[in-house]
Amino acid sequence: MTHKVAILGASGYTGAELVRLIASHPALEIGALSGNSKAGMAMADVYPHLRHLDLPRLTTIEDVDFSGIDLAFCALPHATSQAVIAQLPKQVKVVDLSADFRLRDPAEYEKWYGQPHSAPELQEQAVYGLTEFYRADIAKARLVAGTGCxxxxxxxxxxxxxxxxxxxxxxxxxxxxxxxxxxxxxxxxxxxxxxxxxxxxxxxxxxxxxxxxxxxxxxxxxxxxxxxxxxxxxxxxxxxxxxxxxxxxxxxxxxxxxxxxxxxxxxxxxxxxxxxxxxxxxxxxxxxxxxxxxxxxxxxxxxxxxxxxNLTKGSSGQAIQNANLMLGQDETTGLMLAPVFP
Amino acid sequence: MTHKVAILGASGYTGAELVRLIASHPALEIGALSGNSKAGMAMADVYPHLRHLDLPRLTTIEDVDFSGIDLAFCALPHATSQAVIAQLPKQVKVVDLSADFRLRDPAEYEKWYGQPHSAPELQEQAVYGLTEFYRADIAKARLVAGTGCxxxxxxxxxxxxxxxxxxxxxxxxxxxxxxxxxxxxxxxxxxxxxxxxxxxxxxxxxxxxxxxxxxxxxxxxxxxxxxxxxxxxxxxxxxxxxxxxxxxxxxxxxxxxxxxxxxxxxxxxxxxxxxxxxxxxxxxxxxxxxxxxxxxxxxxxxxxxxxxxNLTKGSSGQAIQNANLMLGQDETTGLMLAPVFP
Amino acid sequence: MTHKVAILGASGYTGAELVRLIASHPALEIGALSGNSKAGMAMADVYPHLRHLDLPRLTTIEDVDFSGIDLAFCALPHATSQAVIAQLPKQVKVVDLSADFRLRDPAEYEKWYGQPHSAPELQEQAVYGLTEFYRADIAKARLVAGTGCxxxxxxxxxxxxxxxxxxxxxxxxxxxxxxxxxxxxxxxxxxxxxxxxxxxxxxxxxxxxxxxxxxxxxxxxxxxxxxxxxxxxxxxxxxxxxxxxxxxxxxxxxxxxxxxxxxxxxxxxxxxxxxxxxxxxxxxxxxxxxxxxxxxxxxxxxxxxxxxxNLTKGSSGQAIQNANLMLGQDETTGLMLAPVFP
Amino acid sequence: MTHKVAILGASGYTGAELVRLIASHPALEIGALSGNSKAGMAMADVYPHLRHLDLPRLTTIEDVDFSGIDLAFCALPHATSQAVIAQLPKQVKVVDLSADFRLRDPAEYEKWYGQPHSAPELQEQAVYGLTEFYRADIAKARLVAGTGCxxxxxxxxxxxxxxxxxxxxxxxxxxxxxxxxxxxxxxxxxxxxxxxxxxxxxxxxxxxxxxxxxxxxxxxxxxxxxxxxxxxxxxxxxxxxxxxxxxxxxxxxxxxxxxxxxxxxxxxxxxxxxxxxxxxxxxxxxxxxxxxxxxxxxxxxxxxxxxxxNLTKGSSGQAIQNANLMLGQDETTGLMLAPVFP
Structure with a gap:
């Protein structure tokens, strides 16, 4: 069974890495790509290495149609991320790659990130995304906070x-x-x-x-x-x-x-x-x-x-590992690519 | 259907790249790995990035059991390659990654490589492995000569x-x-x-x-x-x-x-x-x-x-593309990995 | 005899390279360093590798005191350079490292740089700074245009x-x-x-x-x-x-x-x-x-x-070679440093 | 006053770095260059970046004429170095860049380098070459042991x-x-x-x-x-x-x-x-x-x-700093080159 995903903030490196990994993932399909500063562009013009893929054009987040999207990867800058996630339809599961939901204590968030958290109620639901240590909680979560690399x-x-x-x-x-x-x-x-x-x-x-x-x-x-x-x-x-x-x-x-x-x-x-x-x-x-x-x-x-x-196990690979769990897939699906050496 | 392959000369970069690509290839299975100077070693000790794979130990070429091997990738130095391929069982198909069978005219081989060709009769059967231009011949060949990168x-x-x-x-x-x-x-x-x-x-x-x-x-x-x-x-x-x-x-x-x-x-x-x-x-x-x-x-x-x-489309990826054709697989099988950027 | 020089635009790479070379030049002394965006800063804060040198603080160009300055190296962006040089005191010799005075025909300048030249009368005096081919003219020039690298x-x-x-x-x-x-x-x-x-x-x-x-x-x-x-x-x-x-x-x-x-x-x-x-x-x-x-x-x-x-013979080294000629020094003074290898 | 130096083992990186630095040193002159494996070659053929310099041809150590040589830089592998230095004329001062004379206790040498020291009597005379901490002793020494980088x-x-x-x-x-x-x-x-x-x-x-x-x-x-x-x-x-x-x-x-x-x-x-x-x-x-x-x-x-x-302050620059002291020069002579950045 194929699950449709959106990548919000697809024009950064972790966004591009998500696309790379999903391209050979048998159970995920990219339904939408957003990138506000590059909205309207083809992904191949932002990342020519993805030219061979048939991908949706980049849109603004506002223009993403979330009907049919099972899960959103949110690869936005911190602070932006909390605001965006707070507006997402509740039936969309979320893997956030920003720092916004990693710290359970809002005071700690404010201490390290220099501003108050704007979505503390979402923070309460968020599960810390270190898969090997939070596996069971991640499988049941609606919102998973990817860890720092x-x-x-x-x-x-x-x-x-x-x-x-x-x-x-x-x-x-x-x-x-x-x-x-x-x-x-x-x-x-x-x-x-x-x-x-x-x-x-x-x-x-x-x-x-x-x-x-x-x-x-x-x-x-x-x-x-x-x-x-x-x-x-x-x-x-x-x-x-x-x-x-x-x-x-x-x-x-x-x-x-x-x-x-x-x-x-x-x-x-x-x-x-x-x-x-x-x-x-x-x-x-x-x-x-x-x-x-x-x-x-x-x-x-x-x-x-x-x-x-840092871009794979440290962010986008981890994100897909978590998404696999959240969507009921085998955790390793699409992630067993061997390293590129030399 | 799965085909069993051997990689002769697996301790070089093109050998390691073959292993990387075959690791996510759905129809190829590695039956043997040879590497004379490293015979007896585990592949993980020669190439730690392949540690997670379950691979046969490196042997000498002499110790490879070719029964059950459908195709051999030969990633040996030139000159060595012709001698080795001449000794392989005839039912084993061969994709050679060396320079030994690229030049159809033995005189040209001698001119560029500084020594006479020792297996001119094999040269006659060899098909030049530039897939996009020799596709039909490759599909029927027993011996395909990988091109220079x-x-x-x-x-x-x-x-x-x-x-x-x-x-x-x-x-x-x-x-x-x-x-x-x-x-x-x-x-x-x-x-x-x-x-x-x-x-x-x-x-x-x-x-x-x-x-x-x-x-x-x-x-x-x-x-x-x-x-x-x-x-x-x-x-x-x-x-x-x-x-x-x-x-x-x-x-x-x-x-x-x-x-x-x-x-x-x-x-x-x-x-x-x-x-x-x-x-x-x-x-x-x-x-x-x-x-x-x-x-x-x-x-x-x-x-x-x-x-x-150079290691993928320029040698090992091309080799697998050709092997796919020779084994009756779809040509792109196992090769649609997206590039790693940045 | 020591000549006092100013470096205008010292916060770019060619400015820093000028400082490096002048630091071991026996006949040049740095009298002023300008860098509008970094005015007020110590050079060591812009380029920590120059920390051991006793250098004037960066100022705006307006704040440079040109009395006593024999020659100004102008390492500013093109277009800016022509405007600045037009305002310099006439007794100050100038080696320009920008593109502004390289093209003798103002129409060519406009064609390649997309805007009309604002100081065509200065262009007439400028000598093209390829030392080995314009040596005699450079020695007599007030304004020398450094070449592209x-x-x-x-x-x-x-x-x-x-x-x-x-x-x-x-x-x-x-x-x-x-x-x-x-x-x-x-x-x-x-x-x-x-x-x-x-x-x-x-x-x-x-x-x-x-x-x-x-x-x-x-x-x-x-x-x-x-x-x-x-x-x-x-x-x-x-x-x-x-x-x-x-x-x-x-x-x-x-x-x-x-x-x-x-x-x-x-x-x-x-x-x-x-x-x-x-x-x-x-x-x-x-x-x-x-x-x-x-x-x-x-x-x-x-x-x-x-x-x-590119930063030495291609710009700042060439600039000093030309300055040596313009100031009556031996052309190689301060420039015989051996390459850094490996 | 100019001092004549020999560089033994000039074909390694520290040898080449000594040549680079001495090329702009006002009081040192290269009298001999040895490099056994490259004996007979011009230095420019071993290190093309030194092509512009007028240097003696590489010889074997045996062929070096030490008459007139004030100081030898010994940039040989450890173990070789002790054997060579033991044979040098006593009036030649020595800065050794190998590990051979760094450890005052021969037992420690054997422990770390896996073989007994063959010149323990020379070891007794050697001064550890960390200039800033052994300055007075270095100035009086015949043999200085350059430190590890x-x-x-x-x-x-x-x-x-x-x-x-x-x-x-x-x-x-x-x-x-x-x-x-x-x-x-x-x-x-x-x-x-x-x-x-x-x-x-x-x-x-x-x-x-x-x-x-x-x-x-x-x-x-x-x-x-x-x-x-x-x-x-x-x-x-x-x-x-x-x-x-x-x-x-x-x-x-x-x-x-x-x-x-x-x-x-x-x-x-x-x-x-x-x-x-x-x-x-x-x-x-x-x-x-x-x-x-x-x-x-x-x-x-x-x-x-x-x-x-590592090649300058960590070895060859330090060696010249020590040589300056041993030869009665100001310690910084020839060493005030500014760093190359970027």
């Missing part, structure tokens, strides 16, 4: 360790490397090729990155106490991909075991043998996450390295 | 023009830009990241590139007279992709029309509207080819730009 | 051949590859890292690039007849550098000889032995130009490859 | 903090990102462009990197007790540059003050204002090091980011 990576490598109680909760450091698409398609000077080639830089240093709101919420909930990690993202000269390096204190064998057990049956999450670490490109273009654990020379310390593609 | 690109943009007689055959210039994977996985100083970042370089300048053997053979056959183009490939700092820029003399409108008409029904070849040109990344990871034609300010001259992914 | 590269490899009469003037094709900084620091979508990594693209295809105005003017003047070349620039994933590949018809030996003889005594221009070609990175960060000539397999045809750094 | 970066950002006693010595984590040239010019599969584009990877994870021998030696000596840091280097898709991110526990204000005070008079080391961090490319091609300190949101924790060019 950095937040997903960090949780994949750290969450089972907090659940299992095998690491010191006050000594967690997450050093993350991410390609330029993580910042979206908006033209900014620091994202120019001339600036980024031969470069690397840390940003939002010192606990300022908004995904910390998600880490705090989730890790504290799992631990049953306040957990605050240290987190430094770095921009590297690549277009896609996240490699996260976590430094934790605990028994390396127990750490590896906790991850390996937790993910033993997960189709997308793979824990490498003890001592091996993945490379960022090992999962490019796929919905996979590879994780490696290495014991440090210092006793009771381990390094964990995790990799995902 | 540069040779494929050049032919896609030039061959219909020679067929249609719309360009001056003595004034064809092909300036091509290719990523590093075109040179394979062998560790060479000039392919090191430190050398290639911030760099670009021409190689095999002046008519020395071996793919000229293919251009000469094919273009001359089509034209019914000797055609020799000028061809300069350039290495650019990318891992995948080919962008070819052709300079021709003829009526731009007729040139565009010749391409548009020739490819009107081709699933993988797309001719852009007059005046538009494709970018290399528009087809990354896909079996697509995009082509654009622009009239020059000088009368009777046109520039044609074509792009493919 | 692509225009410089093309002229270095083609101009001596037109002078010497060794090539067919109607069959000149120039295929050029350039890094992102050639497009400046303005934030544009197509220059984003996410778009350019793994990409290559042709732009201004078909005779639309403005540097053709320079080629037409200069080549026609040298030839004593109208010369129109074909020119296609390509953007490649690099921050700096130009590699130009020219296809010409003529005797390869005569072509090599014409270049080698013309540049035998030039400090910055180096012609490689017959058959060798340079790589883009061989001149990065330097004021050098390397040129190679290869005979094609087809008789009477040659390929010429030339490389420069 | 990662080891230099880590020490620049951490050493003053250990000296000042402002951080917890048991909680030091160093996460480092480095370009491909840090691994030298040897052709290895993992350094290929096709592998590294769009990639990032951790290596020597868990306390296995040899530069830990230097960290342990130096930090323990400074602290007067055993100090073992955690250190994870990552390879990123760049040719040059190191960005190091350190996570420490201590008062951020005291940490910033310790760095700022320690380096207040250092010409090459620049501490940014509190809260600012440098980018890797800010120092490319220069002998500079930029350092930034940011307070974490968690009390008593700071993040320190430091950047150098």
């Amino acid at each position: 950095n937040a997903a990576t960090g949780q994949f490598i750290l969450r089972p360790l907090i659940e299992a109680g095998v690491i010191d909760l006050d000594q967690i450091i997450l050093d993350l490397k991410v390609g330029a698409s993580g910042a979206g398609r908006a033209a900014k000077e620091n994202l120019l090729t001339a600036e980024m080639v031969e470069n690397a830089s840390a940003y939002a240093v010192g606990g300022k990155h908004r995904h910390l709101g998600e880490f705090d919420q989730e890790f504290s909930a799992v631990a049953g106490r306040k957990v605050e990690i240290q987190f430094t993202p770095h921009l590297i000269p690549a277009s896609r991909g996240i490699l996260a390096t976590a430094y934790v204190q605990g028994d390396p064998a127990a750490i590896h075991a906790a991850l390996a057990e937790r993910y033993a049956d997960e189709p997308f999450l793979h824990v490498l043998p003890v001592g091996a670490v993945p490379a960022m490109k090992d999962v490019r273009g796929s919905n996979l996450c590879h994780i490696g654990v290495v014991a440090d020379r210092r006793a009771n310390r381990a390094i964990i390295v995790g990799v995902i593609d | 540069n040779a494929a690109t050049g032919q896609f943009i030039l061959r219909p023009l020679i067929e249609a007689g719309v360009i001056d055959l003595d004034q064809i210039i092909l300036d091509l830009k290719v990523g590093a994977s075109g040179a394979g996985r062998a560790a060479k100083e000039n392919l090191l990241t430190a050398e290639m970042v911030e760099n670009a370089s021409a190689y095999a300048v002046g008519g020395k590139h071996r793919h000229l053997g293919e251009f000469d053979q094919e273009f001359s056959a089509v034209a019914g007279r000797k055609v020799e183009i000028q061809f300069t490939p350039h290495l650019i700092p990318a891992s995948r992709g080919i962008l070819a820029t052709a300079y021709v003399q003829g009526d731009p409108a007729a040139i565009h029309a010749a391409l548009a008409e020739r490819y009107a029904d081709e699933p993988f070849l797309h001719v852009l509207p007059v005046g538009a040109v494709p970018a290399m990344k528009d087809v990354r990871g896909s079996n697509l080819c995009h082509i654009g034609v622009v009239a020059d300010r000088r009368a009777n001259r046109a520039i044609i730009v074509g792009v493919i992914d | 692509n225009a410089a590269t093309g002229q270095f490899i083609l101009r001596p051949l037109i002078e010497a009469g060794v090539i067919d003037l109607d069959q000149i094709i120039l295929d050029l590859k350039v890094g992102a900084s050639g497009a400046g620091r303005a934030a544009k979508e197509n220059l984003l890292t996410a778009e350019m990594v793994e990409n290559a693209s042709a732009y201004a295809v078909g005779g639309k690039h403005r540097h053709l105005g320079e080629f037409d003017q200069e080549f026609s003047a040298v030839a004593g007849r109208k010369v129109e070349i074909q020119f296609t620039p390509h953007l490649i994933p690099a921050s700096r550098g130009i590699l130009a590949t020219a296809y010409v018809q003529g005797d390869p030996a005569a072509i090599h000889a014409a270049l080698a003889e013309r540049y035998a005594d030039e400090p910055f221009l180096h012609v490689l032995p017959v058959g060798a070609v340079p790589a883009m990175k061989d001149v990065r960060g330097s004021n050098l130009c390397h040129i190679g000539v290869v005979a094609d397999r087809r008789a009477n045809r040659a390929i010429i490859v030339g490389v420069i750094d | 990662n080891a230099a970066t880590g020490q620049f950002i951490l050493r003053p903090l250990i000296e000042a006693g402002v951080i917890d010595l048991d909680q030091i984590i160093l996460d480092l990102k480095v370009g491909a040239s840090g691994a030298g010019r040897a052709a290895k599969e993992n350094l290929l462009t096709a592998e590294m584009v769009e990639n990032a990877s951790a290596y020597a994870v868990g306390g296995k990197h040899r530069h830990l021998g230097e960290f342990d030696q130096e930090f323990s000596a400074v602290a007067g007790r055993k100090v073992e840091i955690q250190f994870t280097p990552h390879l990123i898709p760049a040719s040059r540059g190191i960005l190091a991110t350190a996570y420490v526990q201590g008062d951020p204000a005291a940490i910033h003050a310790a760095l700022a005070e320690r380096y207040a008079d250092e010409p090459f080391l620049h501490v940014l204002p509190v809260g600012a961090v440098p980018a890797m490319k800010d120092v490319r091609g220069s002998n500079l090091c930029h350092i930034g300190v940011v307070a974490d949101r968690r009390a008593n924790r700071a993040i320190i980011v430091g950047v150098i060019d």
